[in-house]
Amino acid sequence: MTKILMTGNAAVGDAAIRAGCQCYFGYPITPQNELTEYMATHLSRRKGCSFIQAESEISAINMVYGASLAGVRTMTSSSSPGISLKQEGISYLAACELPAVIVNMSRGGPGLGSISAAQSDYFQATRGGGHGDYRTIVLAPSSVQELVDLTHRAFDLSDKYRIPVIILGDGMLGQMMEPVEFKHEAPKELPVRSNALRGAKGRPSRYVKTFTSKPTELEEINWSLFRRYQLIKKEETTFEALMADDAELLVVAFGIAARIAKGAVNRARSNGMKIGMLRPITLWPFPSHKLEELAKKTRHYLVFEMNMGQMLEDVQLALGGKGDVSFYGRPGGVIPTPSEVYRVISRLYYRKA
DSSP: OOOEEEEHHHHHHHHHHHTTOOEEEEOOOTTSHHHHHHHHHHGGGSTTOEEEEOSSHHHHHHHHHHHHHTTOOEEEEEOHHHHHHHHHHHHHHHHTTOOEEEEEEEEEOSTTOEEEEOOTTHHHHHTOSSSSSOOOEEEOOOSHHHHHHHHHHHHHHHHHHTOEEEEEEEHHHHHOEEEEOOOOOOOSSOOOOTTOOSOOTTSOOOOOOSOOSOHHHHHHHHHHHHHHHHHHHHHHOOEEEESOTTOSEEEEOOHHHHHHHHHHHHHHHHTTOOEEEEEESEEESOOHHHHHHHTTTOOEEEEEESSSSSHHHHHHHHHTTSSEEEEEEOTTSOOOOHHHHHHHHHHHHHHHO
């Protein structure tokens, strides 16, 4: 299979079109503008597909809401503050059980921050982000190839569970170029969802709404969503474990930070240190069960993130006090090097020894 050299942003766009995305709605913001540009160029050429540059991020997510109601695969993308503006719409999508894919090529924050790569949107993505008792599946790629593969998975999971799915990248991943291959194609004819609104000729009208004046009805909606989230936890949690079985110190990192950490972990192993790594691929659901299993053998942990320590809380919750957890982070858009992480690993490893 031929590999193509592409930026991460363009690769997501190509993968989305191949996955059967028919509608894309976006608004420009750095560092994900190339994705919007790619969809403007390529999606609009396809029969039956629509690209619209909305007048705002709020408009874009509500256009996604409408397209999903009509039963088509739909996507939007933005970066940190733009995703913040979309949160109310994402809550509505979750309440109506509507599938959609939302891409966040995050930048430094809070506020406008900077356009440099950061991982400061972990809380926003994994805690729902908007109002109400809802969740979104969150996928965290660490390479351009994985951006491609997880884009396909995002559309499939979104349709399967009727849930918004977030792809949480970052400015570095969106801008970097790597060779990729496209292994997946959507069927030529995707089935139309049974709850899609496409006219009521010959059948009773369907209603999709998020408001109810009956507390008991709202409670049942929330319990129904909760049961689905429990199923997602059981069936869809994914991670990568690297040399974790005999590790005396385990590095936990996600996304581009995990890619940086991988070089440091391999170097530490080659120098005789028993270091392993766990990389959550689904940030929600988080692979708590794997950490619980590793805690039976491994006592020491290093959480490495490009933020002030957000995934750190999930690691601590999963371990439940059974391990010594250290943290190293670079917030604000500074890109750490594998050598920098290696020095932190070495210091912790020999201190515990």
